[in-house]
Amino acid sequence: MQYMVEASGLVKTYKRPDGTEIEAVKGISLNIQKGEIFSLLGPNGAGKTTTISMISGLIKPSKGDAKIGGYSITKEAIAAKRLMGVVPQEIALYPELSARRNLEFFGQLYGLNGKELGKRVDEVLEFIDLSDRQKDRVDTFSGGMKRRVNIGVGLLHRPQLVYMDEPTVGIDPQSRRRILDTVFKLRDEYNMTVLYTTHLMEEAQELSNRVAIIDHGQIIALGTQGELTQQVGEEDRLLFKVGTQTIADALLKNVETTVESVTRALYDAPSQTTDNGGETIPGMITVFAKRGRKALPHVIRVLNEADIEISSVEVREPDLEAVFLHLTGRALRD
Amino acid sequence: MRNILTITLNDLRVFFADMGNVAGLVVLPVVLTLILGIATGGGGDNTVRLRVDFLDLDNTPESAQVLESLRNTNASLYFCPVDDGEETNCRLEDDETLTLELAQQRVRDGISEALIVIPAGYAEKLQTFEPVAIDYYSLADAVSGDIVLTALDAAVLEVNGAIVAAQVGVQIGDNFDPESDTPIFEDDATRAEFSQKVYDRATTYLAQQPLTIQYVVNQEVVENEISAATAGFGQSVPGQGSTFVMFTVMGGLFILIRERKQATLQRLVIMPITRAEILAGKALTYFTLGMIQYMIVFIVGVFSGMDFGDAPFAIFLTMVAFVVCIAALTFALATRISTEGQANGVSLLLSMTLAPLGGAWWPIEITPPIMQTIAQISPVYWAMSGFKEVIFYQGTLTDVLVPVGVLLAAAVVLFWIGVRGFKYG
Incomplete structure (x- = not known):
């Protein structure tokens, strides 16, 4: 089978100011089939953007290589780049120029000109639903509209492969929904291959044919959603939000030993997010149980006996979040 | 591309x-x-002109020749008061005479770029081959670039060359009898000897520099006005x-x-x-x-x-x-x-x-x-x-x-x- 992307042994090492080295990506290998949506899922700082930057030719790998449609990104960069459209995480546009001017400029660098350029720009404007605002300066657009233009630039030359690096960061739910629908459209209507990075489990779950879970610069699991959830067995997860209370290890041990079907209990302490003005994420107890709904009242009883105030309870069936938790012992969040 | x-x-x-x-x-x-x-x-004066005060205390054709040489050397210089006009304003009042004291003050005030003084008796001393010095006043340091001084140097070199030639010629003339049918030089050896003598004397006289510039730096700056020239x-x-x-x-x-x-x-x-x-x-x-x-x-x-x-x-x-x-x-x-x-x-x-x-x-x-x-x-x-x-x-x-x-x-x-x-x- 010929793959759209073949990455082998990608390593990226950076030098710290003190002269020591840090390995941001530690030997990632993956193959992406033509026409599939492939997601790189992992928490912030896991190495997703560094990996996609190496595959797209933005940064040079310290070791390893990636082939795009058979062309090496290190040795045949221009040929490889012609096959790909990149949608970076940042809004990489000229805010002083109109949406149309931005598209025309990048289209010219993709080798388009004359009537062909005008036709493609019109098509893309229609695709991203901004034909009526094409002459407005980008700095007058909403966040979601800018994201759509950002995506449009990557589609101008009808690439075989589209990279999307966390394209839904910082936008409203309506715009996010529109972008996710666009991704499906690219695969289903235009037969494009999509490499999508996200730290949101729901997005990876909804979009992807296959998912690679990445943490600390390494792929820790790769497969379809079904294949991955099999790794954690049939266990449900019971999620208890417990605010800022301190949870002792002894209490978790008590839950594991006294409640039938519970296999494991973990605690994530409260934390501060870096975005949205430093919001506090409440502490969370996660209990793995083979029959979650049956174990639920018993777990609540044990927690009540320990005077733990529960602010909310949720029962989740096996998903990618569970896989990440199972493999790393940490929740997939900031 | x-x-x-x-x-x-x-x-x-x-x-x-x-x-x-x-x-x-x-x-x-x-x-x-x-x-x-x-x-x-x-x-609109697009050619920058340097205003230079020229005080001729000799008023002879020889002193006028120095002024002419200066003009030929650098056309961007104009000399006051002789060149006073609409485009070359000397900034002198109608009834004002340029005296040595006034000219020195003008240099100190930055009104003129430099002052050149041809001393009285200049022509006479040249004719008798006595040493004579032209006084030169400027705010500029003697070792830094000074285009007026450069022009004066060139003019002085020209005058010196003429003096040397004249002096050598006079000495040859003193021993030359135009009535005689005998050639001045009896043979090639005499000619060579004469040639060597002229060469030696010219070298000696040039080294003596009959005409020199006495450089005077005006230390007491009252007000340094930016020169219109630059x-x-x-x-x-x-x-x-x-x-x-x-x-x-x-x-x-x-x-x-x-x-x-x-x-x-x-x-x-x-x-x-x-x-x-x-x-x-x-x-x-x-x-x-x-x-x-x-x-x-x-x-x-x-x-x-x-x-x-x-x-x-x-x-x-x-x-x-x-x-x-x-x-x-x-x-x-x-x-x-x-x-x-x-x-x-x-x-x-x-x-x-x-x-x-x-x-x-x-x-x-x-x-x-x-x-x-x-x-x-x-x-x-x-x-x-x-x-x-x-x-x-x-x-x-x-x-x-x-x-x-x-x-x-x-x-x-x-x-x-x-x-x-x-x-x-």
């Missing part, structure tokens, strides 16, 4: 989309050039042009940092174009903006009736070399600058120091010799040297080759630093 031009055109479009940039490129430079040009003597649009146009070229081109540093921040630079890297094309596109943008800036300021000079000399290509070449050098400096700085604040600070700091240091805001000739030496680290100094050669001294392409060479050599080094360490993200 197509990609390079596409990048440059887009950058220019982005630059001109901001009306603040347009104002900075046109309004401020034009206004400042006009103000400084008019304030420092600008007007001021006006001839100074303000290239000076302000170079200053604003630095502002504009080094402003590219801010644009570059912003492109990094808004990730458009990274987006260019992932396009199917080479990194060399990206850098060349950016460099061409800075070059174009720098040349536009120079053109805008020089157009002010054209409308002000300024004389650009006889070598427009030499001026153009100096402009190109300076803009290339500043563009290279911008690239070199970009390797170390990471925030927009730093970019603004550094470009402002360098523009505001290198421009005046290099003689863009005032004639470098009025600064102390040590400053003139230090000034050579500024690219502006070399650009101004090139411009002045053509505008003030009627220089040609050959005369600007040194400053242009220095600027281009600096550009090569700075580009090398900039390209090697260029950061895209």
Whole structure:
């Protein structure tokens, strides 16, 4: 089978100011089939953007290589780049120029000109639903509209492969929904291959044919959603939000030993997010149980006996979040 | 090449989309050039003339000959009070006579560039081959460049040559009998002996310097007025042009940092174009903006009736070399600058120091010799040297080759630093 992307042994090492080295990506290998949506899922700082930057030719790998449609990104960069459209995480546009001017400029660098350029720009404007605002300066657009233009630039030359690096960061739910629908459209209507990075489990779950879970610069699991959830067995997860209370290890041990079907209990302490003005994420107890709904009242009883105030309870069936938790012992969040 | 031009055109479009940039490129430079040009003597006198006081206490054809030699040596000098007129204003009141004391005070006040005094009895002493000295008064240091002194030197050399020839001739004549049929030289050996004698005597007399300049430095400066000779649009146009070229081109540093921040630079890297094309596109943008800036300021000079000399290509070449050098400096700085604040600070700091240091805001000739030496680290100094050669001294392409060479050599080094360490993200 010929793959759209073949990455082998990608390593990226950076030098710290003190002269020591840090390995941001530690030997990632993956193959992406033509026409599939492939997601790189992992928490912030896991190495997703560094990996996609190496595959797209933005940064040079310290070791390893990636082939795009058979062309090496290190040795045949221009040929490889012609096959790909990149949608970076940042809004990489000229805010002083109109949406149309931005598209025309990048289209010219993709080798388009004359009537062909005008036709493609019109098509893309229609695709991203901004034909009526094409002459407005980008700095007058909403966040979601800018994201759509950002995506449009990557589609101008009808690439075989589209990279999307966390394209839904910082936008409203309506715009996010529109972008996710666009991704499906690219695969289903235009037969494009999509490499999508996200730290949101729901997005990876909804979009992807296959998912690679990445943490600390390494792929820790790769497969379809079904294949991955099999790794954690049939266990449900019971999620208890417990605010800022301190949870002792002894209490978790008590839950594991006294409640039938519970296999494991973990605690994530409260934390501060870096975005949205430093919001506090409440502490969370996660209990793995083979029959979650049956174990639920018993777990609540044990927690009540320990005077733990529960602010909310949720029962989740096996998903990618569970896989990440199972493999790393940490929740997939900031 | 197509990609390079596409990048440059887009950058220019982005630059001109901001009306603040347009104002900075046109309004401020034009206004400042006009103000400084008019304030420092600008007007339509496009050839810069140096006002020199010439006090002839001898009033003989020989002393008049010195004045004639001075005029022939440097046409940009005019002499007061003899040349007093509308275009060559000596700044003397109608009933005012130029005395030695007044002339000395005028030099101290900076009204005249220098004072040359031909002493009484000058012609007589020349005729009897007695030593005689022309007094020369100037604010300039004797070891620094002084174009009036250079002209006087040349005139004195001319007079000395004539005196020596006359003296040798007289001595030959003393022993020559025109009535005799006998040839002066009996044989070749006599001829050779005579030739050697003339040579030896001429050498001796030239060494004695019958006519010398007595250099008097006016130490007591009352008020140092900028000389009209080195001021006006001839100074303000290239000076302000170079200053604003630095502002504009080094402003590219801010644009570059912003492109990094808004990730458009990274987006260019992932396009199917080479990194060399990206850098060349950016460099061409800075070059174009720098040349536009120079053109805008020089157009002010054209409308002000300024004389650009006889070598427009030499001026153009100096402009190109300076803009290339500043563009290279911008690239070199970009390797170390990471925030927009730093970019603004550094470009402002360098523009505001290198421009005046290099003689863009005032004639470098009025600064102390040590400053003139230090000034050579500024690219502006070399650009101004090139411009002045053509505008003030009627220089040609050959005369600007040194400053242009220095600027281009600096550009090569700075580009090398900039390209090697260029950061895209």
